[in-house]
Amino acid sequence: MSIANYGLKEIKSELKHLSAAQIAEICLRMAKYKKENKELLAYLLFDADNESAFIESIKSEAGMMYSQLNSNSYQMAKGIRKILRFVNKHVKFAGSKQVEVELLLQFCRDYVDYVDRRANYKPLRQIILRQLTKLKTTINKLHEDLQFDYLQEYETLVLDADNKLSWVNKSEFLM
Known part of the structure; x- marks a missing residue:
């Protein structure tokens, strides 16, 4: 029974x-x-x-997790997926598209700053590509005013990723 x-x-x-x-x-x-x-x-x-303090605390915690990543590509991919699970769990708690965009933008910025640019490990590369696609669709779901603000940050992020990471093609992600 x-x-x-x-x-x-x-x-x-x-x-x-x-x-x-x-x-x-x-x-x-x-x-x-x-x-x-x-x-x-x-x-x-x-x-x-206090959503803004919550966002800042999650950003700082994720940043600290990034700084402790292993240099081995496999271990780095595992660590980044762990950070992504942490971010997504807190996005789910907040239940807000705006919080999701803020945290994913920071996740991608940290990824661009901390990941080895010469990494040839495909799962490691796919993480950023999936998150950029997710960010693009989530920004489109926001209110027009918020879309404009976040779109500028997103495009700056994509251009930065295109400059620093050889496997990111800006033409795929720019709106």
Whole structure:
């Protein structure tokens, strides 16, 4: 016999019938069993109200992770994927396209600054190419005013990547 799966609609309607103390108890119990639930709850309680400080803390943490990368191409690719998972987890917590663009722009800037320009390891090269494509589509989903601001930063990033990394072709990524 398995536990029944309920949709968000049923869960939301059931939560409306509970008291604040019961909801707090349920949240704490969820946080106890999974690290990601605890991190999401901590974000919602402590960081959601100050998004700019949250973004800066994630940028600095990712920057520190970049500075500790191994010089071996295989190990470097593993480390960069770890940084990308870290960034994507926090993007998911924020749930905002603007935060996603900010953090991915910084991820790509750090990549261009820290990765060995002569690296010939294809998985290492593919990471930046996929993220530039993702950035391009995400910027297009933003409001027009934000698009204009981030588009300038994105194009500067692409030009910088094209100058520093031989495997980045600016014509593929410029809008």
